[in-house]
Amino acid sequence: MSRSAAVALVLLLSGCVAEVVESSIKKAEPKIPTASPYVPVVVELAPEKTLEELRASLTAAQVEAYLRRLAPMLAGRSLKADEVTVINAQKGAALPVIIDAWTHEDGFVLMAREWISTRLKASGKKGDLNLELPGNLAAYLAKNRLPHSEILTANFCVDDSGAKIACDSGAPFAAGVLTTRAFLSNNAGRFNLKRARTVLRTFGCKDYPLTAVQQPPLAREVLIPLFQQDKVEGASGTFGNGVACYSCHSQFGAHAQPFVKFNSDGKWISTATGIQIEGGEQGRSVDGLSASHLSNPETSRLEASQVFGVQVPNLAGMGEAYVSSLGFWTCSVGGLMGYAFGLAESTVFTLPQDVLDDVVAAARAKEPRPSLATLAIEAFSHPAVVRSFDPQETP
Numbered sequence: 001m002s003r004s005a006a007v008a009l010v011l012l013l014s015g016c017v018a019e020v021v022e023s024s025i026k027k028a029e030p031k032i033p034t035a036s037p038y039v040p041v042v043v044e045l046a047p048e049k050t051l052e053e054l055r056a057s058l059t060a061a062q063v064e065a066y067l068r069r070l071a072p073m074l075a076g077r078s079l080k081a082d083e084v085t086v087i088n089a090q091k092g093a094a095l096p097v098i099i100d101a102w103t104h105e106d107g108f109v110l111m112a113r114e115w116i117s118t119r120l121k122a123s124g125k126k127g128d129l130n131l132e133l134p135g136n137l138a139a140y141l142a143k144n145r146l147p148h149s150e151i152l153t154a155n156f157c158v159d160d161s162g163a164k165i166a167c168d169s170g171a172p173f174a175a176g177v178l179t180t181r182a183f184l185s186n187n188a189g190r191f192n193l194k195r196a197r198t199v200l201r202t203f204g205c206k207d208y209p210l211t212a213v214q215q216p217p218l219a220r221e222v223l224i225p226l227f228q229q230d231k232v233e234g235a236s237g238t239f240g241n242g243v244a245c246y247s248c249h250s251q252f253g254a255h256a257q258p259f260v261k262f263n264s265d266g267k268w269i270s271t272a273t274g275i276q277i278e279g280g281e282q283g284r285s286v287d288g289l290s291a292s293h294l295s296n297p298e299t300s301r302l303e304a305s306q307v308f309g310v311q312v313p314n315l316a317g318m319g320e321a322y323v324s325s326l327g328f329w330t331c332s333v334g335g336l337m338g339y340a341f342g343l344a345e346s347t348v349f350t351l352p353q354d355v356l357d358d359v360v361a362a363a364r365a366k367e368p369r370p371s372l373a374t375l376a377i378e379a380f381s382h383p384a385v386v387r388s389f390d391p392q393e394t395p
């Protein structure tokens with residue numbers, strides 16, 4: 001296990017609730033932790049020790065206090081007396097044992113559903129639209145201990161009874177939650193930018209602009225003139241307001257392109273062109289479709305694009321490109337921690353990379369594409385995460 005000298009974990013209790021569930025009928029009360037607020041904590045772990053050794057140096061009191069805090073969020077219940085007995089006997093070694101047991105309970109499956117529903121602001125029903133599909137898929141994957149990556153790559157969706165169904169966009173391919181009308185319509189917008197950005201923030205824990213290594217920009221000359229420029233004459237400001245349109249939109253455009261055939265209702269329209277409506281609002285095409293960043297009509301109508309340097313045929317390929325990147329896995333771990341601990345998204349984006357890398361490496365040593373259960377076991381039994389609750393106690 002390689003780890004740099006100081007592993008720092010900073011958990012900040014967010015002052016506000018990061019996500020508000022819109023247009024939804026909530027299944028359960030949001031489970032925001034109500035115990036005393038977290039303080040910012042920096043934990044340094046001895047780099048020469050293995051995770052097992054570091055866990056072994058935790059006290060029973062530390063482990064119990066931590067698991068008491070975590071149980072309601074992860075298992076949907078409080079810590080049981082027989083679990084406290086296990087903690088007293090095994091101390092830190094009890095962590096993976098107890099958390100593993102939790103991942104087999106219904107409360108864990110419900111947590112997976114609520115996590116994804118909250119992140120994508122999708123639950124309930126809206127007209128003929130079933131906004132539960134993303135949550136249903138998350139629950140199905142968690143329950144069946146399937147790779148968590150199927151959240152972006154499953155070639156099926158799941159109905160409210162838990163049965164596999166075709167996703168509802170009507171596209172001739174599927175990409176997990178990406179091909180649910182719930183996700184697509186909730187994030188519809190001009191140039192398909194909101195869809196692209198929501199995927200990057202939710203499943204990549206990043207925002208534009210990325211580095212040119214992470215996302216090689218599209219060539220200036222293939223873009224429509226609006227996005228070719230670095231600066232609009234006479235404009236000022238720092239965000240989308242006169243500064244380097246090309247720097248963000250050359251990357252944005254690539255990630256928006258696979259959405260070009262999905263209308264604002266989330267339906268796949270084979271005849272979509274990606275061409276801007278004449279005289280219409282910028283970024284709009286006909287019939288509730290959005291315009292492409294690409295100027296050539298031969299390419300603007302195609303779903304093919306380049307994501308993280310990989311050529312993809314469509315949105316299913318984009319899902320694959322995401323889950324093939326390390327960033328998807330560390331973001332899944334960070335996002336899960338953020339949900340369990342009630343952290344703001346900005347805090348999740350800055351969780352210590354060393355800890356996230358440790359967790360993903362440990363999970364991948366068990367499964368090449370880990371299930372949510374395996375990610376949760378490794379994440380929540382990481383000694384730096386446990387120690388962040390109890391900074392005073394230094395072993």
Ligand code: HEC
Pocket residue numbers: 189190191193194197198208209226227231232239240241242243244245246247248249282283
């Ligand atoms: C720092 C990165 C960045 C830069 C630079 C930038 N944009 Fe954007 N642009 C964004 C983001 C982020 C969005 C919002 C996507 C969303 O809806 O979540 C956006 C959205 C847009 C939209 C769609 C607005 C809407 O309501 O959906 C247009 C049009 C646009 N930008 C044009 C430009 C132009 C023109 C420039 C240069 C003058 C520019 N942007 C520079 C990041 C950037």
